[in-house]
């Protein structure tokens with residue numbers, strides 16, 4: 106498909122993932138100097154829309170954003186939409202590990218959520234969401250990925266220990282963009298009809 110999107114994120118870990126997921130779909134990814142809008146939404150989807158809309162308005166180009174986070178069962182879903190603002194920078198993973206220090210394996214369930222939103226200059230929007238389920242490890246393992254990847258595990262391996270392909274095939278963002286691709290193709294087909 107022939108499509109160009111500004112990627113509305115300031116997170117370098119996400120930039121890498123947006124590029125490697127979107128480019129094989131035939132989507133050209135454009136970087137721009139963007140201001141950081143306040144994420145005042147109450148849901149992942151609302152915050153994704155806020156970021157995509159701001160970037161679209163600033164650049165005049167279609168823009169796509171992701172709002173994501175880690176929801177830990179034992180912490181009643183925290184940090185959730187506050188994942189990027191939870192604890193001090195550099196201490197977020199350790200804070201989660203510390204809070205779950207004596208929590209047994211059966212109670213360490215967690216999931217990641219990614220809400221993706223694209224906004225077009227005419228105001229149209231496409232939304233998609235992905236989730237993936239796993240558990241909080243007892244210690245940080247693996248160097249790949251970013252954010253909470255090294256403490257989130259599935260079948261005994263953390264996302265930090267997986268290759269890019271393995272993560273994308275099972276991650277919240279991978280699933281969100283699979284749905285996004287479907288909806289975008291429909292949108293483009295109908296648009297041309």
Ligand code: ITT
Pocket residue numbers: 113114115116119144156171172173174175188189217250251252253254276278
């Ligand atoms: P932008 O808003 O600029 O995109 P951000 O980092 O502030 O960047 P979010 O508000 O969506 O993004 O916060 C999501 C946080 O959740 C992010 O900073 C990570 O700590 C964590 N997170 C999201 N997806 C993740 C992933 O695939 N692996 C590990 N951690 C992830």
